[in-house]
Each structure stands twice: as structure tokens, then as C-alpha cells.
Amino acid sequence: NAGVMQNPRHLVRRRGQEARLRCSPMKGHSHVYWYRQLPEEGLKFMVYLQKENIIDESGMPKERFSAEFPKEGPSILRIQQVVRGDSAAYFCASSPDSSNEQFFGPGTRLTVL
């Protein structure tokens, strides 16, 4: 059973471009969480999704950031008009129903030049 997959692993964008980060949860997992990790910091929650629904986006910046988890395909975190402050590692985690445990992917390291 493959783990949580994220791609790309590394992404470089210039200021003003768009970044699209993809997350494929573990097989059978219907809950996806996105977290952001700044250098020397812990992970900060951004958004929680189930298939086709955003459940909690309280950690998501109000502008430029959006997330989706379509019926088919991976979950996508989209950052429009990136700025240098968006440079960070973005992790997604998935969990099955009725489970405490969240399984993390390897992350996407975004660098904004």
C-alpha cells in the first residue's frame, strides 16, 4: 500500500507566478489535510478537505490560496501570485474515517525567487 504521495517534491517559482501542489492520499483515505512548515518552525494547519468538500479552511490565508479535493484525482493546493514569504515546505496528510492517525507525505518544498 503506497504512502501519501506529493508532487512535485521541489518547486521553484518567480514572484507573481502560480504554484500548484498535488497530494494523493493513501488508498482508502478520504480525509486530506494541508500543513505549511517554515524553517525552524512546526507545522501549521492550512486546510482540511474530504472528497469534493472543504471542511475547515481556518488556517488558509484569505487571498491567493485555494484548495480542492475532487471526486477523481489528487488534492491540489494552489497559490496564485506567489511572494517570497510563500517559500516553505508544504505537507499533506491523509487519514481514513474514524482514525486519529494522520499519515504525512514527503512534502513539496516551494522556493519563490
Add this chain to the structure above:
Amino acid sequence: QQQVKQSPQSLIVQKGGISIINCAYENTAFDYFPWYQQFPGKGPALLIAIRPDVSEKKEGRFTISFNKSAKQFSLHIMDSQPGDSATYFCAARLTSGNTPLVFGKGTRLSVIA
């Protein structure tokens, strides 16, 4: 407002020694307390977790001690090995409603021979 405070920020332990990392939380509704281990360039991996109905949980060389009245929990790594050198994060969550994890800022552990 930081809901989970972790200390120390960094820790150096001799091989064979005991590593101790502490966390304190504020939200008394939290009912699940995991510890994650993260190696450079990797995603966090669940190490061990505890619920507040027990005061201690041991898995191999790793032990969680939990003090509900003090709202504190700690990770003890017995017989620390160089391979344990990593960043450790404590976290907490409210399990009802599949709420996201709230992370501490992490402890960078170095085990030296």
C-alpha cells in the same frame, strides 16, 4: 496564541543516554497527543501517541508520560542512538470532528557517540 509549547528547542545527548522532550498544551478539550519524528527532507512520521485516560505509554525505547492536571506531556527516548538524531514534534488534537493537529515548534535532537 501558541496552543502547544515545546522545549527544549535543541538537545544534545550522548549515545546511550536518555533524551527528554517536554510539551505543554492549553486547550483542555484536546484528547489525542502524538509525537512525530522528522528527518531532513522527509515528512513527519508518527512515533507514538497517547490518550489522556492513561499516564504513560511505552513502545520499545520510546515512552510518553502524560500529566493531565498539569496539561503537560513528555517524550523519553531511552538508550538514545545516533540514528535517533532528528527533529521531534509534539502535537495535540480534538478527535471529534477530525480536527487538524496543532504542533509544537519542534526539538532538534543530536545524539553523539
